Amino acid sequence: MSLAEPHILVVGAGALGLTCAYHLQLGGARISLLVRPHREQALCRPQKLYHYNDHSVKELDTCRVLTDPAQLQGQSFDYVLLTLDGATCRSEQGVATLQALGVALADTDAKLVICGVGIGLYEHVQGTTGLDRGRLLQGTMKMFAYQVGGPDTPQPPAEYARTHDSADIAYLSFPDRVGFILAARPGAAAKAFARAYDRSGVSTCQLIPAGIYEATTSMFSPFILASAINGWQGTESLLADGELWRLCCRSQREILRLKRFGLTGKLLSLLLTDASLAKKMRATDRDATPMGYTAFNRCHHGGKVLAQNVQILENCVAAGDRAGQAMVATRSLLQRRAEAHRTRG
Numbered sequence: 001m002s003l004a005e006p007h008i009l010v011v012g013a014g015a016l017g018l019t020c021a022y023h024l025q026l027g028g029a030r031i032s033l034l035v036r037p038h039r040e041q042a043l044c045r046p047q048k049l050y051h052y053n054d055h056s057v058k059e060l061d062t063c064r065v066l067t068d069p070a071q072l073q074g075q076s077f078d079y080v081l082l083t084l085d086g087a088t089c090r091s092e093q094g095v096a097t098l099q100a101l102g103v104a105l106a107d108t109d110a111k112l113v114i115c116g117v118g119i120g121l122y123e124h125v126q127g128t129t130g131l132d133r134g135r136l137l138q139g140t141m142k143m144f145a146y147q148v149g150g151p152d153t154p155q156p157p158a159e160y161a162r163t164h165d166s167a168d169i170a171y172l173s174f175p176d177r178v179g180f181i182l183a184a185r186p187g188a189a190a191k192a193f194a195r196a197y198d199r200s201g202v203s204t205c206q207l208i209p210a211g212i213y214e215a216t217t218s219m220f221s222p223f224i225l226a227s228a229i230n231g232w233q234g235t236e237s238l239l240a241d242g243e244l245w246r247l248c249c250r251s252q253r254e255i256l257r258l259k260r261f262g263l264t265g266k267l268l269s270l271l272l273t274d275a276s277l278a279k280k281m282r283a284t285d286r287d288a289t290p291m292g293y294t295a296f297n298r299c300h301h302g303g304k305v306l307a308q309n310v311q312i313l314e315n316c317v318a319a320g321d322r323a324g325q326a327m328v329a330t331r332s333l334l335q336r337r338a339e340a341h342r343t344r345g
Helices: 017-025 037-043 086-089 092-105 123-129 158-165 187-198 210-218 221-229 236-239 241-256 258-272 274-287 292-305 306-322 328-344
Strands: 007-013 032-035 047-051 058-060 065-067 080-081 111-114 136-141 146-147 167-173 177-182 206-207
Touching: 007 017, 017 047, 017 058, 017 080, 017 146, 017 167, 017 177, 017 187, 037 065, 047 158, 058 306, 065 092, 080 092, 086 092, 086 123, 086 306, 092 123, 111 123, 111 187, 111 210, 123 136, 136 210, 146 292, 177 187, 177 210, 206 210, 210 241, 210 258, 210 274, 221 241, 221 292, 221 306, 221 328, 236 241, 236 274, 241 258, 241 274, 241 306, 241 328, 274 292, 292 306, 306 328
Parallel strands: 007 032, 007 080, 032 065, 047 167, 080 111, 111 136, 177 206
Antiparallel strands: 047 058, 136 177, 146 167
């Protein structure tokens, strides 16, 4: 791969896909987008991204837009970012897309980065595409981003509303400047992608051990479902609901203790007490200013990818059942969320 100008295909042009594309393009990457036909016209112009940190508007230059996986034949890419969430990847249309990607990429050297998270997704993508495991990476965006104009989105301070509303995407960077996290396996491909991302000069890609990546991304869903049960009233409200917060924390530790996460998961489960998890949530609350941690989670995790979060916990329960591990708290959290959803209509 040419570090100066890698060719990257982004599958899906939602908030994650376009925000990652902007930072990769900023570092010199050539970007192509594979999207549904109805999105083509909107993407045949530069995309505007509102940056909450300084209330400026960034621009993703016009990218080549493809609408049919058949157009990938004969194309050469260094990396393909699969930005579809886990539930979408398992849908009928998602499966068809994965199969088409597998055919198009089979005789190339492209590496596929799976940006959805959750137990079983890696195996699903690998089995559906037929790509060798040495060509699959797992990574996702750490920044918060959403499509402007969608339902129940966060809102900037009033004086920046017009600037915000003029954009296609809004995003927030965290103080540590880490914009993307990537499992560090396979090593050479992961390091090369991180170098390409880091060339933006404004955001970095953090490599973490593969086991820790899967464990920590899976254990986030109990917090989302607990927040939904609490009515998205915010971190402090959730922490004040002692019974629900303890259930959330027990579910997170149950997930970490799944056999697939081995000794790493067990050690993490011992380190993550209710108090340390509460401290982490409060710190993220502070770091997510001015977009708002709860506002983003309500919009994104409680809306667009709620099905993925529910599916992650269901898959965790199934994994525990297969291994003979009791998943009492996780099962209870799913039941409470289902009851709350029925009650609220």
